[in-house]
Amino acid sequence: MSQEFDFIVVGAGMVGAAVGYGLAREGRRVLMLDGEDTDFRAAKANFGLVWAHGKGHGQPHYQRLSIAAVKDWPKFAFQLESESGMPVAYEQKGGLHFCLSEKEFNDRAARMSTWHAQLPELPPSTRMVDRGELERLLPTARLGNDVFGASFGSLDGHVNPLRLLAAMQAAFCRHGGALRARQTVTAIKPLKDGGFEVMVGSHATRAERVLISAGLGSAVLGPMVGLEVPIKPQRGQLLVTERLAPLLPLPASGLRQTSEGTVMIGVTQEDVGFDLQTTSDAAVRMARKATRILPDLAKARLVRQWSCLRIMTPDGAPVYASSSEYPGADIVTCHSGVTLASFHAGAYARALASGSPSNTFDIFHHDRFDVQKVA
Structure with a gap:
């Protein structure tokens, strides 16, 4: 042959x-x-x-790879759209990790400090923002009372996968x-x-x-x-809402509004083998956390819950x-x-x-x- x-x-x-x-x-x-x-x-x-943002904590080689990949994304997205003729809805305006208490905020600050110290040759790409600055970054969002602040990653973004x-x-x-x-x-x-x-x-x-x-x-x-x-499977469950008016201009870990207006809520990390079922317990946990951050989401209609299996190395x-x-x-x-x-x-x-x-x-x-x- x-x-x-x-x-x-x-x-x-x-x-x-x-x-x-x-x-x-x-x-x-x-x-x-x-x-x-x-x-x-x-x-x-x-x-x-x-x-x-925070990826590769304790693994500087993975951290360096992730940062380099994110920096290459604007050129990659432009090239891909030009060669495919298809828009991918890529935005790079930064990304957030919300902190729902002063302790969470301080713990996150310490973690980000350690993360940056792994690669001292690179300038810091994240910073901690208090509630006041967070409200200025998110003028269309009404934050929940529990939101103390967030870490902000300037390199981060999102795309329609x-x-x-x-x-x-x-x-x-x-x-x-x-x-x-x-x-x-x-x-x-x-x-x-x-x-x-x-x-x-x-x-x-x-x-x-x-x-x-x-x-x-x-x-x-x-x-x-x-x-x-x-390698092993790890189940991740997600929720998605109906289309909403602009609410969250920046993506966050576990919470983002897509270019179509829907809000994605997630993501669980479950070691359950090859079980692809969705569970009401997971939906409740994800929805509660999301509404603690953005209370107005409680008025939104959930249109779908689904799961997948990630591929995880040790x-x-x-x-x-x-x-x-x-x-x-x-x-x-x-x-x-x-x-x-x-x-x-x-x-x-x-x-x-x-x-x-x-x-x-x-x-x-x-x-x-x-x-x-x-x-």
């Missing part, structure tokens, strides 16, 4: 679509295989934050990429003469290289090419790894696909295309978990 592609990307979600798009922009022949609509898809319930995914897939195809839907990969076979054979049922396609970006499915596919990455940071056993096979997994999309479509895709990503991203190799286990 002739080799049709340079790369096969297994998984066309937020991560796979970004990398595939970047590889196609580099002129590589890329096939991207998407699974069934019923697959576990983290992209279905992504909150849409483009966020560096479903438009983002559609735009990356569209731009990928416009650059000559081949996207095949409902193609569940059943096997990845290294070939003796080099390259890989990727099986979808009884159909085989060959490529010189393969990238596994299949979310929770990566746990099954990775070991086929010597890449056994420890330390919460991404994994970027090349197979030492089967050169040409790579794996990427993370739970921050929106924020890191600019990196995946940019620096990471360029490194893959050049054939030399392994040394560049050693700090994110999954071998780090073996070291932690021994220690």
